[in-house]
Amino acid sequence: MKFTATPIAGAFVVEIEPHADARGLFARTVCDDEFARHGLNARFVQQSISRSVGRGVLRGMHFQAAPHEEEKLVRVTGGAIWDAILDLRPASPSFRQWFGIELSSHNHAALYIPKGVAHGFQTLTDSAEVLYQMTAPYTPAAERGVLWSDPAFGIAWPLADPIVSARDQSHPLWQ
Numbered sequence: 001m002k003f004t005a006t007p008i009a010g011a012f013v014v015e016i017e018p019h020a021d022a023r024g025l026f027a028r029t030v031c032d033d034e035f036a037r038h039g040l041n042a043r044f045v046q047q048s049i050s051r052s053v054g055r056g057v058l059r060g061m062h063f064q065a066a067p068h069e070e071e072k073l074v075r076v077t078g079g080a081i082w083d084a085i086l087d088l089r090p091a092s093p094s095f096r097q098w099f100g101i102e103l104s105s106h107n108h109a110a111l112y113i114p115k116g117v118a119h120g121f122q123t124l125t126d127s128a129e130v131l132y133q134m135t136a137p138y139t140p141a142a143e144r145g146v147l148w149s150d151p152a153f154g155i156a157w158p159l160a161d162p163i164v165s166a167r168d169q170s171h172p173l174w175q
């Protein structure tokens, strides 16, 4: 696997190193040892999928509050998304910065998201399936959100007029 640091402290793009042959390819996507060598936690306790229907669907920006913060590894198993992360850790050198990258079932790239960093995405294809692995259990009482369009951050979403849930549209502006 190839680990590339992003401008967000502790967040990495994780790419596969495929073994290709006449049948197709085989590639490792998670390895406890390799992740640990990069200071990353691969001890995932939950895995979930979402499927979005319609190009331009936007989910986010989500995180879990302390003490239920989680690391998250996000990859796409169908279609393509533009994945975005936003650093909400006041002590971080990249506090208030965001980063976006295309993840797809073709590029097989994943994004490793550290604790305290909010996550969201917008679909680039008519259907997109996203696979999540998390290092802490889902805790509804700890769920938090930041408005996807908060001018304090100015995330440059790729598609205008996104399809957003009522819950995501009601997230507060960052204070």
Ligand SMILES: Cc1cn([C@H]2C[C@H](O)[C@@H](COP(=O)(O)OP(=O)(O)O[C@H]3O[C@@H](C)C(=O)[C@@H](O)[C@H]3O)O2)c(=O)[nH]c1=O
Binding pocket: 048, 050, 059, 060, 061, 062, 063, 119, 120, 121, 132, 138, 165
């Ligand atoms: C996130 C989550 C939701 N749910 C339930 C709650 C709700 O009834 C239903 C749909 O949840 P949501 O509307 O929160 O789904 P969604 O808006 O897709 O939430 C996801 O958004 C992206 C951006 C993330 O980063 C994920 O971690 C997660 O927060 O699934 C679980 O049971 N377990 C989970 O881990």
